Amino acid sequence: MKLNKILKNGFLIVVACLALSACATSKKSTGQMQGDVYTGTDTVEYLASGVPDRVFFATNESVLTTASRETLRKQAAWLRKNSKITIVLEGHADERGTREYNLALGERRANAAKDYLMTYGISSDRISVLSYGKERPVDSGSNPLAWSKNRRSVTVKAN
Amino acid sequence: MKNFLITLIIILIPVKSFGLIEVDITRGNLNPLPVAVSPLSIDEESRKNFEKILKKKNIGSEISAIVENNLKISGLFNPLNKDAFLQEPDIANLKPRFEDWNLIKAQALITGKVSYVEEKLRVEFRLWDVLAGKEMMALAFTTVSSNWRRVGHIITDKVYERLTGERGYFDTRIIYVAEEGPKTQRVKKLAIMDQDGANNKFLTLGNELVLTPRFNPTSQMVTYLSYFRNLPRVYLLDIETGTQEVVGDFPGMTFAPRFSPDGKKIIMSFAKDGNSEIYTMDLENRIVEKITNHPSIDTSPSYSPDGKFISFNSDRSGYQQIYVMKSDGSNVKRISFGKGIYGTPVWSPRGDLIAFTKLHKGKFYIGVMRTDGSGERLLTENFYQEAPSWSPNGRVLIFYRETKTDSKGKGFSAKLWSIDLTGYNERQVPTPTDGSDPSWSSLLSN
Numbered sequence: 001m002k003l004n005k006i007l008k009n010g011f012l013i014v015v016a017c018l019a020l021s022a023c024a025t026s027k028k029s030t031g032q033m034q035g036d037v038y039t040g041t042d043t044v045e046y047l048a049s050g051v052p053d054r055v056f057f058a059t060n061e062s063v064l065t066t067a068s069r070e071t072l073r074k075q076a077a078w079l080r081k082n083s084k085i086t087i088v089l090e091g092h093a094d095e096r097g098t099r100e101y102n103l104a105l106g107e108r109r110a111n112a113a114k115d116y117l118m119t120y121g122i123s124s125d126r127i128s129v130l131s132y133g134k135e136r137p138v139d140s141g142s143n144p145l146a147w148s149k150n151r152r153s154v155t156v157k158a159n
Numbered sequence: 160m161k162n163f164l165i166t167l168i169i170i171l172i173p174v175k176s177f178g179l180i181e182v183d184i185t186r187g188n189l190n191p192l193p194v195a196v197s198p199l200s201i202d203e204e205s206r207k208n209f210e211k212i213l214k215k216k217n218i219g220s221e222i223s224a225i226v227e228n229n230l231k232i233s234g235l236f237n238p239l240n241k242d243a244f245l246q247e248p249d250i251a252n253l254k255p256r257f258e259d260w261n262l263i264k265a266q267a268l269i270t271g272k273v274s275y276v277e278e279k280l281r282v283e284f285r286l287w288d289v290l291a292g293k294e295m296m297a298l299a300f301t302t303v304s305s306n307w308r309r310v311g312h313i314i315t316d317k318v319y320e321r322l323t324g325e326r327g328y329f330d331t332r333i334i335y336v337a338e339e340g341p342k343t344q345r346v347k348k349l350a351i352m353d354q355d356g357a358n359n360k361f362l363t364l365g366n367e368l369v370l371t372p373r374f375n376p377t378s379q380m381v382t383y384l385s386y387f388r389n390l391p392r393v394y395l396l397d398i399e400t401g402t403q404e405v406v407g408d409f410p411g412m413t414f415a416p417r418f419s420p421d422g423k424k425i426i427m428s429f430a431k432d433g434n435s436e437i438y439t440m441d442l443e444n445r446i447v448e449k450i451t452n453h454p455s456i457d458t459s460p461s462y463s464p465d466g467k468f469i470s471f472n473s474d475r476s477g478y479q480q481i482y483v484m485k486s487d488g489s490n491v492k493r494i495s496f497g498k499g500i501y502g503t504p505v506w507s508p509r510g511d512l513i514a515f516t517k518l519h520k521g522k523f524y525i526g527v528m529r530t531d532g533s534g535e536r537l538l539t540e541n542f543y544q545e546a547p548s549w550s551p552n553g554r555v556l557i558f559y560r561e562t563k564t565d566s567k568g569k570g571f572s573a574k575l576w577s578i579d580l581t582g583y584n585e586r587q588v589p590t591p592t593d594g595s596d597p598s599w600s601s602l603l604s605n
Binding site for chain 2: 060062095096097098099100101103104105107108111112115129130131132135136137138139140141142143146
């Protein structure tokens, strides 16, 4: 009986999900953001197999999310294995802020990533930080999804 | 510097101190004053000489066209159509037939003549009160021929000053960032032009990203941010010689530079380990001083015109807000308390107001408030606009505005705009390419 009910509910939930995703196709942004942090992979490149090159931030924030910390731990593991590699952390902001503040915010985001890599054993001599503020968006859209892709810190091989 | 020198030679007739016509500048452009700008008359020999030197058919008409355009863009004047003029430009040496000018409803009339004297350009001009039938001002000056555009600006400054009681702002230049290319890979160059958009010149090639150029209020120097060799640092550029140098020896990003009112110091932010603080550097002895000390983002500093205070924006309260402190960094006080976030404070050259950018509910505003934060007034609302810069008389703000892209990310543009302090007379400032980060120079002829 109980199982039957669960199955029934489960079925209903699945139906509801289908209905929602059908709605969502007209507005692609849903499902790629949690809160306003980008969780998709559209713009992500890989430093090595399974090692994403970037982490994303909420509006005006430089706090690392759970997903960002996981990405950075993978980067740290890869950097420990490849001890000759040096990196530049490029910090970026979306277009919805004043230019100068965004330069500072990009620097703060890249430093949040740097600090985390350092706690996982990567020497600060191997890391430099470069803020682009809002000067180098990856997505030129003026919408919340584009902005979420642009609020990022990207780890770039420097050598 | 040489070619900027203009010598005021003689004041033909002493300016009478009583004002006949008055332009009400406190209420914006609701009733712009009808003014007739008669083309400057020119004798045939002078005309031929200038045609040869400047490749302009009639330099007299060209100069008065500049005056007309300036008066129009100020929003305070309505230059009348020349086709309606009954009297020919040759009135320069005569008393105008006031009844003719009255007929076309001109309240003020500008007449004058231009001549070629000892290989130089000599201009005489007079400002007349049509209703009272009196001369209000008469001036003459001589300059090198290539300065002919500036002659038009100086005439406008004198007329504006006489009719409004405030300094003019027409013999000035704008430095800005010229932009081209897709939004994701914008190519940016420093560019400079006259206040009316003429004489546009690129100062860098676009090989490296450049941002936020600002004029030294006392000389032809500019400070700006350059990503030369991928190291974002504050630079100093001498517009006359083209010499560039990095400002200070900082081990990280320096940005948001501005000059002190005496032009002797640069104030800027230095970002390190996720924290941005405000520093000054004395350009003579190169002494660096740290002004703020707070683990938040402190940036966009701007001095008061007397040099005693600094306004800046900080997110120490959680969001970006405007603060004012003494120039040594003491007595920090938050002054913005309205709804939304506030940034880019810039002190008016008159000292009584601070212009700012505000973001509230997804809209950007340019506004002004008193230096204690009271009397906030929003002048213009848009999808995105920021970074106001004052005209040297504190009357007009220039800023940049970006458009929203469509669902495919197309349709982006960045343009310069200006607006009167009253919130009236908003207009686009023409630039050959897209533009951002404008900064207004002081008057070139002081």
